[in-house]
Amino acid sequence: MSMNAKGRPTVAATAATSAIPDTFTGNRALQIEEALLFEVGRHDVTGVDLDEPADFAPRLGKLARKQPIDLPGLSEPETMRHYVRLSQKNYAIDSGLYPLGSCTMKHNPRLNEKVARLPGIGDVHPLQPLSTVKGAVELMAELGRWLIEMTGMKAVALSPKAGAHGELCGMMAIKAAIAAKGETRNIVLVPESAHGTNPATAALIGFKVVTVPARPDGTVAPEAVKALLSPDVAAIMLTNPNTCGLFERDVVEIAAAIHAAGAYFYCDGANFNAIVGKAKVGELGVDAMHINLHKTFSTPHGGGGPGAGPVVLSERLAAFAPLPFVRVEADGPVLVESEEALLPGETPFGRMTAFHGQMGMFVRALSYMLSHGSDGLQQASEDAVLNANYVRAGLRDLMSQPSGDRTCMHEVLFDDTFLEGTGVTTLDFAKAMIDEGYHPMTMYFPLVVHGAMLIEPTESESKASLDLFIATLRDLVMKAKAGDLERFQQAPRFAPRRRLDETRAARAPKLKWEKPEPWVEAAAAE
Amino acid sequence: MRYLPHSEADRQAMLAAIGVGSIDDLFADIPSDLRVHGLDLPRAAGEISVERTLGRLSAENIAASSVPFFVGAGAYKHHVPATVDHLIQRSEFLTSYTPYQPEITQGTLQYLFEFQTQVAHLTGMEVANASMYDGSTATVEAVLMAHRITKRSKAVLSGGLHPQYRAVVESLSPMAGDTVDALPADPTGTEDILASIDADTSCVVVQSPSVYGHLIDLAPIAAKAHEVGALLIAVFTEVVSLGLVEPPGAQGADIVVGEGQSIGNALSFGGPYVGLFATRLKYVRQMPGRLCGETVDAEGRRGFVLTLSTREQHIRRDKATSNICTNSGLCALAFTIHMTLLGEKGLARLARINHANAVKLAESLSALPGLTLLNDSFFNEFTIRLPGDAADIVEKLVAKGVLAGVPVSRLEPGKSELADLLIVASTEVNTDEDRAAFVAALSEVLA
Secondary structure (H helix, E strand, C coil), rough: CCCCCCCCCCCCCCCCCCCCCCCCCCCCCCCCCCHHHHHCCEECCCCCCCCCCCCCCCCCCCCCCCCCCCEEECHHHHHHHHHHHHHHCCCCCCCCCCEEEECCCCCHHHHHHHHCCCCCCCCCCCCCCHHHHHHHHHHHHHHHHHHHHHCCCCCECCCCCCCCHHHHHHHHHHHHHHHHCCCCEEEEEEECCCHHHHHHHHHCCEEEEECCCCCCCCCCCCHHHHCCCCEEEEEEEEEEEEEEECCCCCCHHHHHHHHHHCCCEEEHHHHHHCCCEHHHHHHHHHCCCECCCCCCCCCCCCCCCCCCCCCEEECCCCHCEEEEEEEEEECEEEEECCHHCCCCCCCCEEECCCCCCCCHHHHHHHHHHHHHHHHHHHHHHHHHHHHHHHHHHCCCCCCCCCCCCCCCCCCEEEHHHCCCCCCHHHHHCCCCCHHHCCCEEECCCCCCCCCEEEEEECCCHHHHHHHHHHHHHHHHHHHHHHCEEEEEECCCCCCCCEECCHHHHHCCCCCCCCCCHHHHHHHCCC | CCCCCCHHHHHHHHHHHHHHCCCHHHHHHCCCCECCCCCCEECCCCCHHHHHHHHHHHHHHHCCHHCCCCCCCCCCCCCCCCCHHHHCCCCHCCCCCEEEEEEEEHHHHHHHHHHHHHHHHHHHHEECCCCCCCHHHHHHHHHHHHHHHHHHCCCCCEECHHHHHHHHHHHHHHHHHHHEEEEECCCCCCCCCHHHHCCCCEEEEEECCCCCCCCCHHHHHHHHHCCCCCCCEEEEEEEHHCCCCHHHHHHHCCCEEECCCCCCCCCCHHHHCCEEEECHHHHHHCCCEEEEEEEEEECEEEEEEEEHHHHHHHHHHHHHHCCCCCCCCCHHHHHHHHHHHHHHHHHHHHHHHHHHHHHHHHHHHHHCCCEEEECCCCCCCCEECCCCHHHHHHHHHHHHEEEEEHHHHHHEEEEECCCCCEEEEEECCCHHHHHHHHHHHHHHHHC
């Protein structure tokens, strides 16, 4: 999730003094400093053994490369060490609780990695003859069947590559549906608490974004929506459960009002993990919703991707699903790749990407679904909600909730009121969590809450794990209130790096390695 | 369920601590008439069962490694060193999130910085971002970026651009206010794109090697584009070609986008792949996607952070340069590890092997009666005209155990003049025996 906005300090941390003595290497035991590839690699070293081809007559015309590339190489053992050392500077869900709200950092089963590498899955080309990939198409159809049943929708577009790409797909379908009716609606309603991707997506395809005010508890009131409805409104983009961790309790009334005005209901499915097996979005009046397979269905986040963002579509939008899509016919599923293959009534708006989408993520997600089954999926949602409420119950007397203490869904939201007068900011508090061995929660999001801290423990955490997490946060709150400022403002002290100067990075961007000037190298060598 | 830690006793104790009687009380905000009680789906299954189900689906497909394999046109069968797949499965890489807390994600940030440097060097550009979804989505993002820079809205697409890339641009760009002038399919690599560039043009999008394999001289196109104030967007789908071919940056490209799958990433039926995106430094603030930059920490030690995020959706919302959030981090890691193993020496040699294999295959095939090679120049992929419908012939070759290439009709259906064309790729994985099997099988089919 994003970070920035209300209450966030913009100045760099004050210069810190280290209590830890220097070492000759700069290493700290298992924390080993690793130079950049460009500083340790050599241009005449390669870690891949390949035989030089026999002489042949090149066919490059006049476009043969004239200049060297400047790509240093490493041998295989050096490569292994370089990346293992880098990996050891990362926090990961496998090493600890990762309570990033709205990001759903849950356990990534290794069975899913194994099946993604099966030769008939990982080693098939998207443009092989379709007669040689029947199992792949069947897998896509099966994933689609699960997603449709879980959401109660009519159709699914599997190809979007990530959540934001799925949003774009859904909104493009809406734009196409409006055009098909001969209408020109140009306004999209987006609540203040929405993810940044929502307004960015709407604006990308020419919609004007109008903000819907929230109730004090962060939910959207039907009256607030109705007041903004007009013949120019194309859609509303609503996250449910919302980014404050609450189920939009008036969602059905909002959907009815939207539909009565001739507009569409886009639902941001980032928080789907809370309601799988508990509610079907199709029955709530949703017309399109993307599903982040990398959140709810546990495909690994991989340091920021890849994701996958299939979009489920209502009866009203199903015909506009982009190419390619899987059509289930009597004698099996068929991959429809082109307009030439369409049946009457199929009116795709175009294509989101080359090929067919993130097969590697499809198989991981399907493996996760098959493993859980209908019973396990429901249990996972219940445990996710149970865990968030358990954290809430453990902290409600010490930390402040923006709309008072009330039941939440899969994530619990605090603001920084409890830090008032301590001199500790949300950022300081988060950095102190790092020293305690935790990844911080989502900070400063949603934007509607001052100094927001959004905690999503997920169903993967045991009671013992949550008990220690709660005890740790309680201890930090007490220390903040006791005036132990140093602990917060100097944090993190035990991470591979202290606070980093983001202002400097942005002011004079250094976005790639540059060879130092000769005199700098000479001085360093002395 | 093996992934869920709680015992029933744990759950009861936690409900008591929360102060509710049952789990249903926590879902009270969902109107009771909308509450679901059971999904029409199978119940939980153990590892043995799941692996068997998915193994059965896998077995219905022909794996690229199991046959002589010449299918390309945007994704390529290459050998990925074992080290790559081991390293990307390290927990600390695989199960980490976007590096929003830089103090505890320096591993991700440093490899992104190294990745950006490698991509910039390969393409001959000044700055590269931390990856896009894939080559096709990177291409449409480049078109939108050119619109922002030039304040013009006409994109000219070469007929050598991958037809599915073209379709992606034609789907999104008009909704974003662009008009798209897509030239007809150019299987011979002889189109006159200069004639389509005028004072309304925001960008010219040219793929080299083209989808039909031709190496395109970008310099005259760049010159014409710059003369009228338009940008040249250079596209590639085979990044290995950059080991041997003059980079787009040296030919005057303003934005370079491409598919990075060939290095480090499996075919995986089309995804996940990794989009590469590079440009001139003067355009960096109009770039989409994440950027990693160097800085120092509070002790003055070098470190890395995500930077220039005022371009991005989480800060700028409806004024952002793109809506992209998640990218292809782990695929970028696979790319950068494989590229590190190769180094300059290995990449150049890999490229020479690919080129040599394709040259040998092109020579053998074009010696067959009735076949015409359409390319003067190519890298590891070329187009041949067959004496018959290419899709039919490919299907007959499947029966003989050879996956021969991509019939152009798969990408450009309904165009009868293209129905006899086949795009053929040959990489380092093909042996002399593979090529001999292809030539022999094709001779039999055509006999």
